[in-house]
Amino acid sequence: MQELNRIRRLQDECPSARTIEELLLRAHKFPKVFREFELHMLMCTRCGEIVKRIRLFYEILEREMSEQPSPKIVQFAKTLEADVQS
Numbered sequence: 001m002q003e004l005n006r007i008r009r010l011q012d013e014c015p016s017a018r019t020i021e022e023l024l025l026r027a028h029k030f031p032k033v034f035r036e037f038e039l040h041m042l043m044c045t046r047c048g049e050i051v052k053r054i055r056l057f058y059e060i061l062e063r064e065m066s067e068q069p070s071p072k073i074v075q076f077a078k079t080l081e082a083d084v085q086s
């Protein structure tokens with residue numbers, strides 16, 4: 001079973017930054033795997049640091065996405081669109 005393999009792997013070694021991001025994004029889908037990672041993270045400063053950096057990245061991304069784009073950028077995008085259609 002794939003989930004069991006993932007849990008076993010987490011007990012043996014640190015996951016890559018990419019795997020950590022996947023674990024965080026799919027926590028609702030694989031709660032047991034996520035729980036195992038949480039336990040690992042509590043004792044592993046490396047993985048704890050990676051989680052902090054991922055969280056910071058998504059906070060910045062969310063802020064950027066919620067702000068209105070500047071009129072200059074909107075105008076530039078319209079120019080590009082016109083070029084593509086002509």
Ligand SMILES: [Zn+2]
Nearest residue numbers: 014044046047
């Ligand atoms: Zn670790």
